[in-house]
Amino acid sequence: MNRLGRFGSFNTLRNQIFLGFMLVMVIVLALVGFFVYNQVSVLLQNSAERHIQQTAVQAAGKLDASLKQVDTLSAQVSTNATVQRFLTQETEGQPISFSERQSLQQEVRKYEAYATGIRSMEIYTTDYRRLFPLDEGSLESRVPGEWIALADSGQGRLYWFGQDPKEPDLVIALRRIRLIDESFAHGGYLLVRMEKSYFDLTDTSAASDIREAMLLYDQAGHMIASNFHEDVDPAYILEREGETLTLGKEDYISVHKQSAATGWRIVMLTPVDYTTEGISVLRTSILVSGAVGALLFLVFSFILTTMITRPILQLIKAMRGARFGTLKPNKATSSTMEINELNNTYNQMVDSLNELIEVVYQKEIIQSRTELKALQAQINPHFLFNTLEAFYWALEEKGEEELAQVVVAMSGLFRYVINRKDEDEWVTIADELEHAERYLTIMKMRLLDRISWRIEADDRCRKIMIPKLLIQPLVENAILHGVEQKLEPGKVVLRVEPSAQPGYTRISVSDDGPGMDEEALAQLYEAMERGHSESSKGSGVGLANVGRRIGLYYSAEQGGLNALQVESRKGSGTTVSFEIPNDGKGEIR
Template identity: 55%
Template sequence: MGRWNSLRNQIFVGFVLVMLMVLFIAGIVAYDRVSGLLKTNAEKHIHQTAVQANGRLDALISQVNSLTAQVADDPYVQRLLSNEKGGESATFNQRQALLQIVGSYQSFMNGVQSMEIYTTNYSRIFPMDDRSLDGRLDRNWITEADKEKGRLIWTGPDPEDPGVIMAIRRVSLLDRAFEHGGYVVVRMQRSFFQLNDLDDADDTLDSILLVDTNGSVVTSNLEADLNVETLLSSDRSIVQTRDEPYIVVRQHSEITGWTLAVLTPVSETTEGVSILRTALLISGLFGVVLFLIMSFLLSTMITRPIRRLMRAMRSARPGAMEPNIMVSSTMEIHKLNEVYNQMVYRLNELTQEVYEKEIMQSRTELKALQSQINPHFLFNTLEAFYWSLEDKGDEEMARMVVAMSRLFRYIISSPNKNEWVTLADELEHAERYLRIMEMRLGERLTWEIQLSDSMRTVKIPKLLIQPLVENAILHGVESRIGPGKVSVRVDASTKEGLVHIEVRDDGPGMNDQRLQSVVHALNGGPAVSDKGTGVGLINVDRRLKLYFGNQLGKACGLSVKSEPDEGTIISFDIPKDTEGAYDSWQNDSNRR
């Protein structure tokens, strides 16, 4: 699970998912827009073809209309029909002459099968036979032609010859105030309406279907089996045939009343869409493969320096950590590696410091152990001195020996035991030291210790106050002419939660230069002293910072105030609640 949950795999999968989503959305949008555009263009093309075909059909109808109008208005035909109207029947020669006249008009137009001329009583005078008009056509068409008063009426296929389309118009006699004079019937071949030149010119696969008002097919180049009634009655733009669906565009002719339908297979209009779909799939597949490669390379480029850094971290061992030498073009990776190297350098420094401190501590413990070899011998000896002095009646010296014995017992103990004491115990130890020094200095030393009851049980590291008292006697009382005083005061600090401890003497004090040298020594500079080693204050200051530095921060440590001829005040603050530092010390002691 962890292997597949690596950063490289997450980046790789994330990039691939985003890319697939982008390609999917872009492909759908492009497919929808382009396919819609292709379909719209196809429908426009079909509609344009239908309009063009309908215009072409109207032009052909106009030619037929013009031809029949010329025949109806011919002077010879007008005179012959006028005589028939007046009761004078045409002779054989007169009717024979119509053959040449009608033939001359037919020669001007291809597709005319024949032309027929009838009188008002439906008798045919051309061609020369005795057939009547009502025997050729349904009376409804004759009535329709009478209503239109000279407009050409298309009646549909010839009942006697389905390959011929018939049309009729009434003849108006010009010299009789447009009185009804007869009828002209024209018979046109179906091929006249094929409109094949449109398909050849556009190089399309459009099919054209021409249907008359009766629903009969005038002309068609549609090979599929199609129900004409369904085609004309349906309002849908797509009609399903037995073979395949067709897109249909219908045009209605106002001249003939016929319906022209242009049919295009749906497969032809969607051919471009299929090509588009294939192109999108191929380009999308190519894009996915390319992005997979790029995502893999990019994720590898990002995670490779991180893996190198991880290997360097795994191989690191305390005390032997090596920096990771790596140059990355990525700013964040370079910064991370730089921070790691800085951590390595710092840890090596800290390890060295800890190592040196451990050596120093080991040496110190060794010396302490050496100094504590058979300490009972020292205590027993002091006890022997005490009883000897008691027997001799030298009580003052006996008290001094007892004080020294207790002083040594307080100081000489295991380094890992009794390190923390109460303020009451620490001040009691300082008092024993002051009594011993009082025996040595006599009337030159007076001292005072003030401890509030609320502070007696506060925990404090051992031997923090006594070195300050020792310093006050050494540099204060002994450096002064005449008697001197040392005061120790422990009370609540002005800062909340702290205990203030102050050791004051009325010695000669220090000038600014001397005071600055002491402060400099406390801050890490060389110890300067004209008496002793001068390390007592430094030792106390460092121990305070070691124990309470985390709690007090920069405020931790000794504070030294001194004025010439006014004495010196050395003070420090500790937390009233020292449980945290005390528990930390105990844990360290248990580990050791």
């Protein structure tokens, strides 16, 4: 399957970047949403609690204002001139007549007409006898004695007791009447009976759509007013100030406020759902905002990952073209510096590979030229070897041992050169020295006393690997251009020794031929640089090919002119040398 076809797999760069971005976005949105939710929910809850407290304060203020009106009205009745006169008579021991009591009734009725919620006002003497209404009755039979004592301690202040013991629908307030003309002496009592509906606090809410319930209790825990839809236990309500109450199937927050004028307690019951209503809206808003943000980030992340991975996919497509034998640079560009750098690196690699392919091609050409004669001898190698073997046995029978040894040397020489197996491209230095020795043996047979030779090799260097047929051309060159150019006998010395540079081996071939002057030596280097063979007789591959092969098999710094070092002086002979690393086979670079 085409790897690009597996675009949907998780391990693609695009999906990993995309999922990474999404994971970071989800974490950021979750943290921001959690922080905002906590902070704003606390603010909303505090705001709701402040609103409830403010509503309770307003309700208490409304109650106090209503009580103030009744207090003012009762004070006016207490200070009325007729009321003051009749009560003064009573304290002086002059009971008022029935007609006077009727006139007193008319005075009180005038005040009752100006007030709302007042069921009646009753006036009593200091000895608790009732002057108004006109029926006979006493204050002691109307209210408990401790209430009378509290009114006496109030020094003329209106004292609110709460629910009427005899009529639960009414609320009682009592004040002591003080006689102004008698130095505010005790003159009697004024009893005010109020309708409970007067204390309905429903309209005190500033916001009519809020579902708060208001309950008003007196000091004894009797309910004075309530707009709650169910009957509740006063003890359960009053004992849990500031707590969350469960009434019916709903939870309520309880807020208490006490009236300074009466001591009565206002209880605000607010559904918990109301206080958390804004939090629910906030939670929904955060979730919707998070979903929209995640969707937008999803789209933008998809676009961004596409912009990042598209040039990479184009580069992969260009690299796959190498499977078909074509290495072409990728001309696509990107606005991202890293992608451009990757593309430039690939193009440089393509250029290097193309150069390397050319180098390998040149190596093959040189290798073919080097072994051209050997390839020609492969037409029928078995015939050649059998013929040489027949010569060897014929010479042995005739006692020509020297000639027989030459034939053996030629046979070994041909076998070494003709063998073209790929695994024999690299040989040890010992193998190369044996081949050079066979070649020198044959040359000794041809030149007789005109040549002498010597091979000096360090045993530590014999097992080092070296390209095949790298030393014999230098020996051949020394004989052709050194020994054969002299009239007197000549000498060839082949040396293999460790180099002064650690990890390298130095191989040199010296002759005592006529040598070269500086001009001829410069021409030789120039010819080596051009790649022309220096063999005038057409045998061997020449110094140029040896130098190029060394450069191809080892580093570029050893190639061409720098691979071989030629030292020569006119009349003093010539030495050709090169160095190779000891770490085994080289690699074409």
